[in-house]
Amino acid sequence: MKRTTIAAGTGKVPGPLRGIIPMLLLTLLVLALAVPAVVAITPAFTGGNGQGGTAAATPPWQQLPTTLAAGNGSGAGVEQLSGAAPIPDPGTLAAQLNATLKTDGAGSFTGVVQDAATGELLFDRSGDEARVPASNMKLLTAGAALRTLGPDRRFSTRVLAGAAPGTVVLAGGGDVLLAEGESAPDAVLGRAGLATLAQQTVRALQQDGAAGPLTILLDDSLFTGPALNPAWSLEDVAAGEMAPLFPLALNSARFNPAKTTGPRPQDAAMSAAEAFAAQLSAAGAPAGLTVAPGVARVPGGADATAQDARVLAEVQSATVGQQVDLLLRTSDNYLTEVMGRMTALAVDKPASNDGAVAAVLQKLDELDVDTATLRAADVSGLALANEVSARQLSEVVRAITSGPDTRLRAALAGFPVAGLTGTLGDRYTDESTARGAGLVRAKTGTLNTVIALSGYVVDADGRLLVFSFIGNGLTPGAANKTALDRTASVLAGCGCR
Missing domain, CATH: 3.50.80 (D-tyrosyl-trna(Tyr) Deacylase; Chain: A;)
Structure with a gap:
């Protein structure tokens, strides 16, 4: 999607640390991705340390590693977190998110945060309002392609x-x-x-x-x-x-x-x-x-x-799984539209724009995502005529992380990682967003007056949260990306009880 250059946030990381932190975060990323199959990671998303009281300042699963873990041959790769991790308190969480989810200039933000395991709505700011989603539309296409074609299909x-x-x-x-x-x-x-x-x-x-x-x-x-x-x-x-x-x-x-x-x-x-x-x-x-x-x-x-x-x-x-990773990580409009047309062919629809849109909507219905208010003019998000709510995007992310169709898990690794990969590689570099670096995984979306961020994060208590934030009517060039990054960073650091 088109990107607009925005003013950087205040409080830059000191110069000597700017070279060290990315290397440490890259080590963390290598550790986190050193898993033979994404499916093996998924059970770890539903839990935490299960301990009451005040959470440690930096829980073990969010600490920077000093060494790379050796494989144990079991295929698990990541130690499972406890299923007893506490769910954030909605009131406490809302107070923190409302302090960061503010526009710089014109326009407004909508947003939704859900507990991935239960679907409980933890934060809702006009979450059902249909909005221009920009490249967050690619999440819908990715889910539809994986559900229809399967992650192992080749062309x-x-x-x-x-x-x-x-x-x-x-x-x-x-x-x-x-x-x-x-x-x-x-x-x-x-x-x-x-x-x-x-x-x-x-x-x-x-x-x-x-x-x-x-x-x-x-x-x-x-x-x-x-x-x-x-x-x-x-x-x-x-x-x-x-x-x-x-x-x-x-x-x-x-x-x-x-x-x-x-x-x-x-x-x-x-x-x-x-x-x-x-x-x-x-x-x-x-x-x-x-x-x-x-x-x-x-x-x-x-x-x-x-x-x-x-x-x-x-x-x-x-494979389709590898191509979905690429289109999510780089926000490739062309590849996404082609994937939509190949999805249409697989469900006996014309390999046209209309066929791609119809196929994606059909697959969302199968995932129990309410599409009554959704309007799709394309499947990549380049069209301004698209209208999708934050709740619909959050539900798609939840289907990918925690839903019953495990074919969708192939999309997990394609979500850009804050401060490290893809369209989030050059973000999360100042003090206000640093606690989300290496932890927030989210699809970006940018048009002239539109920005969006939808993804997932394991919070400080070990709970997997899914989220979507959409800004429309924004002032071009304003510091609104930073507002979204600060908000997602709140989720990463949350021990909101």
């Missing part, structure tokens, strides 16, 4: 034998994280590479005794409807917040994987097809295979990509 990009001799068809299957070079099995962006696809294609053609020149066709017909949502601002598209959607692309429709801002290719599928043609030409040259210049799309009604077409080569994407 295939294939090369098929065309109907005419010497013709090959590059068929997009939903992977927009393709790399131009060789496949990188351990990567998410670039797990499937066009150079590897080209090499496989050459081997298959050699076995067939094929000779050049080869003609390359592109089949990007998997998606339907307009490639650009009319609810998106053309200024945002021009700035690179979004691009026309296709079922295959390089680098999530970026010219350079290392540059995630600025204009995007306007025909990402053709750009990928032209890159494949270049790789096929290079791979085929030693075998005497040449490639005719130019790439054309498969003509409408052609049988080149019929279901019985022979597959010459295939590369597969990173």
